[in-house]
Amino acid sequence: MVFVESVKRKVTYDQAQDIVNSLSEIKDKPKLVGLFADQPIDYVKNTFSKFSLDYAQLCGDENFTYLTDLDLPFIKQIKIPENIKLTDVFDCIEKIQTI
Secondary structure (H helix, E strand, O other), X not given: OEOOOOOOOOXXXXXXXXXXXXXXXXXXXXXXXXXXXOOOHHHHHHXXXXXXXXXXXXXXXXXXXXXXXXOOOEEEOOOOOOOOOHHHHHHHHHHHHOO
């Protein structure tokens, strides 16, 4: 579910609740993921809790401190510039995996 204001497919809290309710009766329901980008950490935590999300997908420029303070299961989008060294990408991934 997309919770980013600027995204066309953003869901309202009412729509998100309808989705959660419709999935509650499914035996093997899919994991619930909320999409966020550069939003206040309290907003992400509250939304995560309100809808019993399984993961927060972070698509903004959230830094390492933000990820550590989030203290929730997350999927982090990593933007890779064309001129970056592959070793730097691996270092970034290893650092995130320590959270």
